[in-house]
Amino acid sequence: MDEIKDGLSEIECDVLVIGGGTAGPMAAYKAKMKNPDAKVVLLEKANVKRSGAISMGMDGLNNAVIPGHSTPEQYTKEITIANDGICDQAAVYKYAQHCYEIIEELDKFGIRFQKDENGDYDVKKVHHIGTYVLPMPNGETVKxxxxxxxxxxxxxxxxxxxxxxxxxxxxxxxxxxxxxNTRTAEFLVVRAKSVIMSMGAAGRLGLPTSGYLYGTYENAANSGEGYAMAYHAGAKLANLECFQINPLIKDYNGPSCAYVAGPFGGFTANSRGERFIECDYWSGQMMQEFYNELLSGNGPVFLKLNHLHKETADHIEQILHTVERPSRGRFHEGRGTRYHETMIEMHISEIGFCSGHSASGVFVDDCARTTVPGLYAAGDMASVPHNYMLGAFTNGAFAGEDAVAFAGEVDFEDYDREEVAREQERVLAPTRREDGIPPNQIEYKARRLVNDYLQPPKVTRKYELGQARLAEVRDDMENHMVARDAHELMRAMEVTSILDCADMAAFASLYREESRWGLYHWRTDHPERNDEEWKCHVLLSKQDGRMTCEKHPVQPYIVPISEEEKDAYYKQRIKAEA
Amino acid sequence: MPLANTSTTVPVLVDEGKCIADKGCTVCVDVCPLDVLRISELTNKAYMKFDECWYCMPCEADCPTGAVTVNIPYLLK
Structure with a gap:
């Protein structure tokens, strides 16, 4: 295994789904259900059995809009406010109207959702305004x-x-x-009438504080290929300057899971063991307060469960150590930390792109259509904000249904054979060199520069220096990177996506000359939010071979947001007692 | 520029007494999201070839004989 072989084959299908994590399987399934005669191919870099953000499972739904507990209008309002007004509500509203059907469908697949003694869904309140968090008792069986x-x-x-x-x-x-092929370097051309991209977050963009390249918050296989491929295909990408930065268990880098612990009475605390934020739901505004506390005299920040009854703390431990990131138990064992005894040190994650928690993604409408005809995007890499796992499933379903209908109306589009030959040469270039720089060193350097220069607070002059240094790394990558086998070639290709994402992150951040989304886009030389000029999307795309940005209006709201409500997420900090 | 062989300690351990890769099993290699496990040509047992681990545990959870243990990578443990 891993020796580089020559090979090029071609297959045809109606719908090609790229990425078999969360959105992808649902998209493929829905396409096939809608048209059983359609040929649907699901392509996956790893193995569909265990790929993507939910590789081991998920402990709950973070955004379930369930009749009797919340309404689509309320949810749409919440996400619009959480995303600082930059929200095309049509996609969020449509998600909110249909996600309950997806929950029922997942239930039929055998995935259980927590119910109370009356048989009603046991939904918990974690968000600032509404109630949307639903635990999944057998969440480890999702994949x-x-x-x-x-x-x-x-x-x-x-x-x-x-x-x-x-x-x-x-x-x-x-x-x-x-x-x-990641084990033989043989090429496959898939001709398709429509293509759905569900390739996950750009999770290997910043470098974790541990320095371990794969110790990322996101599944480290999610290295941003979707963003890079959409860019090179001329699709528009939205709000890339709205970075993902998450609160997490320091060094372990897994989610701190205030969503799980919150309903039991756990919370995010400062070093005095005091609550400092009103609401543990992740938003840029919340992250700003987290960051401020981290660097203040009250820092660092902790997950606090040690005030709870031992049985309660142990129960939370049991959930957190068995479902989404089960190696967490081993981490705490190694450190000798038990939740009922001590507060657990937290930190902020490296930066990334991920609409699952923030809003950066390939620009899509309410049918998951990108700006390229026949190309769809869903899940963490599409621009529907805060969409989490249930959003990936639901938007994946929309993508699958629309894409199979589109495929039914068109014939195969011809492509340029020369383009494939050029792409093979581009991919194989690192294997043609006798020696040079291995992908892991190029990746380390690029991601270290992302931390040094692009991580908020964003400073214009630092960004310009960062762009210059990243350009030097790009030159090394294009002319000196060496891959000795098919596995290393996969890493080499991932590095090209990581550098593309770093360039896009820098370019989009410099374009938006204001601060917005709390920590996610905190520009210290443009510290104020400027609704007059910047209450709009920023769309980034490749035009005539060059990166460009444009302003794009936010579509008129379906659910109105009043003046008093619009800044609710900026009122996170608990007021000091007089 | 010649390449160095810098050693690292790997987080995934395989108990060769329990591993049945020599009987044709490839489950851990198949499920790994980062594709870092291989079957050794020397021992015919699974081992971690690439130190690129997300410590996510499908290899351990899906191993039919309980031969695989995922530890936390040294740099972050």
């Missing part, structure tokens, strides 16, 4: 349940193929994608 459905629906699965570029026809319509 297995999904995989069963894919097999039953006869979806064609190709594991260990990494897509590298999208193909378009002369008309600008999608024609398919080029992929490379």
């Amino acid at each position: 297995k349940a999904l995989y069963r459905q894919l097999r039953r629906a006869r979806i064609l699965i190709s594991n260990r193929f990494m897509a590298t570029r999208l193909l378009k026809g002369r008309s600008g319509r999608i024609a398919g994608a080029v992929a490379v």
Whole structure:
């Protein structure tokens, strides 16, 4: 295994889904359910059985809009405010109207959701305004349940193929994608009438404080290929300056899980053991307060459960140590920390792109359509804000249904054979060199520069220096990177995505000359929010081979937000007692 | 520029007494999201070839004989 082989084959399908984590399997399943005659191919860099952000499972739904507990209007309002007004509500509202159907469908797949003694969904309040958090008692079975459905629906699965570029026809319509096998370096061209990208977050952008390249908050396999491929295909990307930064267990880098602990009475505390934020729901505004506390005399910040009854703390431990990131138990064992005894040190994550928690993604409408005809995006890499796992499932379903209908109306688009040959040369270039710089060193340097220069607070002059240094690394990558086998070649290709994402993060951040979304886009030389000029999306795209940004108006709200409500998420800090 | 062989201690351990890769099992290699496990040509047992671990645990959870243990990578433990 891993020796580089020559090879190029071509397959055809109606709908190609790239990425088999959360949104992808649901998209493929829904496409096939809507048109059982359609040929649906699911391409995955790893293995669909265990890929993506929910590789091991998920402990709950963070954004369940369940009749009787919350309304689509209320949820849409909450997310608009949480995302500082920059929100095309149509997609959020549509999600909120339909996510309950998806919950019922997941329930039929065998995924259980917590119910109270009356048989009603046991929804918990974590957000600032509404009630949307629903625990999943057998959350560790999610991937297995999904995989069963894919097999039953006869979806064609190709594991260990990494897509590298999208193909378009002369008309600008999608024609398919080029992929490379991660164990043999053989190429696969997939011709498709429509393509759905569900390739996850750009989670390997910043460097974790541990310095370990793979010790990321996100699944480290999610290195931003979706963002890079969409960019090179000419699709527009929205609000990339709205970074993802999350609160987490320091060094372990897994979620601190105030969503799990909050309903039991756990909370985020400062070193005095005091609560300093009103609400533990993740937003840029909350992260700003977290950051301020971290650096203040009251820092650092902790997850506090040691005031709870031992049984309660142990119960939370049991959930956190078995579902989403089960190695957390081993981490605490090594440190000798028990939740009922001591507060657990927290920190902030490295930066990334991820609409699952913030808003940076490939720009999509309420049917998951990108700006390229026939190309769709869903899940963490699409621009629907704060969409989490249930958003990935629901928007994946929208993508699957629309994409299979689109495929039914068009024929295959022709692509340029020369383009495939050029792409093969680009991909294989690091294997043609006798020696040079290995991908891990290029990656380390690029991500260290991201931390040094791009991590908020954002300073214009630092950004310009960062861009210059990243350009030097890019030159090394394009001319001196060496890959000795197919596995290293996969890492080399990931580095190209990471550098593309770093460049996009810098470019979009410099374009928006204001501060917004709390810590996510805190520009110290433009410290104020400026609604007059910047209450708009920033769309980044490649035009005539160059990176460009443009302002794009926020669509008129469906659910109005009053003046008094719009800054509710800025009122996070608990007022000092007189 | 020649390349160095810098050693690192890897987080995933395989109990060769329990591992049945020599009987054809490849479960841990198949499920790893980062694709860092391989079957050794020398011992015919699974081992961690690349130190690129997200300590996510499918290899351990899905191993049919309980041969795999995921530890926290040294740099962050």
